[in-house]
Amino acid sequence: MNKQKATLLLADGTIFRGTLIGNPGTNGGEICFNTGMTGYQEIYTDPSYTGQIIVTTTSHIGNYGVIEAESESGAPTIAGIVVNSFSEVFSRLDADSSLQDYLVKHGITGIADIDTRKLVRHIRSKGAMNAIISSEFENDLAGLKAELNLVPDMNGLELSSKVCTKEPFFYGDENAAIKVACLDFGIKMNILRNLADRGVYCKVFPAKTKLEEMQDWNPSGYFLSNGPGDPAVMDYAVETTKAILDTGKPVFGICLGHQLLAEACGVSTYKMHHGHRGINHPIKNLTTGKSEITSQNHGFVVKKEDVESNSDLEITHVHLNDGTVAGIKLKSKPAFSVQYHPESAPGPHDSRYLFDEFVSLMQ
Numbered sequence: 292m293n294k295q296k297a298t299l300l301l302a303d304g305t306i307f308r309g310t311l312i313g314n315p316g317t318n319g320g321e322i323c324f325n326t327g328m329t330g331y332q333e334i335y336t337d338p339s340y341t342g343q344i345i346v347t348t349t350s351h352i353g354n355y356g357v358i359e360a361e362s363e364s365g366a367p368t369i370a371g372i373v374v375n376s377f378s379e380v381f382s383r384l385d386a387d388s389s390l391q392d393y394l395v396k397h398g399i400t401g402i403a404d405i406d407t408r409k410l411v412r413h414i415r416s417k418g419a420m421n422a423i424i425s426s427e428f429e430n431d432l433a434g435l436k437a438e439l440n441l442v443p444d445m446n447g448l449e450l451s452s453k454v455c456t457k458e459p460f461f462y463g464d465e466n467a468a469i470k471v472a473c474l475d476f477g478i479k480m481n482i483l484r485n486l487a488d489r490g491v492y493c494k495v496f497p498a499k500t501k502l503e504e505m506q507d508w509n510p511s512g513y514f515l516s517n518g519p520g521d522p523a524v525m526d527y528a529v530e531t532t533k534a535i536l537d538t539g540k541p542v543f544g545i546c547l548g549h550q551l552l553a554e555a556c557g558v559s560t561y562k563m564h565h566g567h568r569g570i571n572h573p574i575k576n577l578t579t580g581k582s583e584i585t586s587q588n589h590g591f592v593v594k595k596e597d598v599e600s601n602s603d604l605e606i607t608h609v610h611l612n613d614g615t616v617a618g619i620k621l622k623s624k625p626a627f628s629v630q631y632h633p634e635s636a637p638g639p640h641d642s643r644y645l646f647d648e649f650v651s652l653m654q
Contacts, residue, residue, distance in 0.1 A: 322422035448521050455518070550591055592630065
């Protein structure tokens with residue numbers, strides 16, 4: 292494996308030195324960590340990670356290669372990866388390629404052979420911040436700092452219109468009785484699979500599509516997808532969501548879609564200290580009293596006080612680690628959303644009943 296040296300520089304001046312993986316070069320973004328023990332390919336191809344450098348807490352990455360069919364989008368849009376032990380040798384006989392070849396193919400720069408446990412503890416303590424990975428500035432720290440200063444802050448950053456589909460497309464059985472208009476802010480393919488498996492025909496629209504265009508297709512309901520960036524600056528999506536709610540048809544939102552539904556109801560969002568990213572986050576369903584283990588990936592969350600003071604909103608799910616709002620529903624309309632990922636990929640299937648609930652609203 293290429294043992295070229297690489298450097299990871301954090302915005303607070305912390306430096307880690309290791310070896311290059313992926314494509315040689317320099318790239319920066321917001322550094323975050325995912326605690327999942329499996330599913331690195333699905334993580335790297337989740338559009339919600341756009342503009343972020345991902346630290347994987349499991350120590351060994353690359354050992355089972357890459358299979359194109361398991362990608363959650365057309366190509367990874369991450370800013371880089373950070374791992375402890377990286378393997379170019381993969382064990383799955385049906386793998387299409389090594390992770391190293393995949394990273395090079397898509398121009399992703401990464402760093403290996405660093406103490407990721409130390410790095411994750413640092414992020415947990417200091418909070419999410421920008422960082423930069425480089426194989427080009429080994430002896431030029433001032434130059435690397437200058438490059439890092441050019442990386443935009445995730446706060447106030449609109450990214451969904453950059454990663455969404457450019458043209459509408461269909462998914463599922465065209466003869467299905469239920470049709471759902473999916474507003475793509477960075478949708479994962481497994482969301483579409485879960486809807487199609489329940490007899491839903493999906494038409495996926497670009498993020499900035501107006502309600503009128505979606506209405507022309509006469510959908511049974513509307514889906515607001517996950518995606519990257521700051522929901523507070525997505526006025527276009529908030530206005531469209533308000534218009535969708537006015538139709539009275541069922542609405543389901545996941546992650547960013549959850550935040551946009553909240554914003555459309557007058558609830559503000561804010562950036563978390565270091566976010567929730569992993570596949571073992573405990574959630575309590577306040578309606579049933581049952582708990583579920585969930586897959587999560589978000590750095591923003593809705594303001595609990597705003598939800599509690601809104602007479603038309605009900606908190607349906609809470610995160611058991613920190614009490615943050617994990618699900619809401621409207622009392623006056625058939626609309627609900629969750630902050631986490633019931634479609635998982637990777638992760639447990641505890642929450643897939645939410646797709647059934649959405650379908651039942653449209654039948």
